[in-house]
Amino acid sequence: MQSQVARFTTAVAYQTSLAVGIMLLPFALVARRMGVTLPVGRLVERAEGAYESTR
Numbered sequence: 001m002q003s004q005v006a007r008f009t010t011a012v013a014y015q016t017s018l019a020v021g022i023m024l025l026p027f028a029l030v031a032r033r034m035g036v037t038l039p040v041g042r043l044v045e046r047a048e049g050a051y052e053s054t055r
Contacts, residue, residue, distance in 0.1 A: 007054045010047070017047040 021040045028038045 003054070010051045010054045014044075014047040014051040017044045
């Protein structure tokens, strides 16, 4: 039961990070033109790693 809850939680976190990344894409493009990078990619990669490790 504990592992199912952990798997569900990490799946929700992964999907949420993908949604946030997609929503922030226009801001990230503008920020990149100004020379600033947003760490959204790292957030998605970490969430994906956590999701993959629970499988």
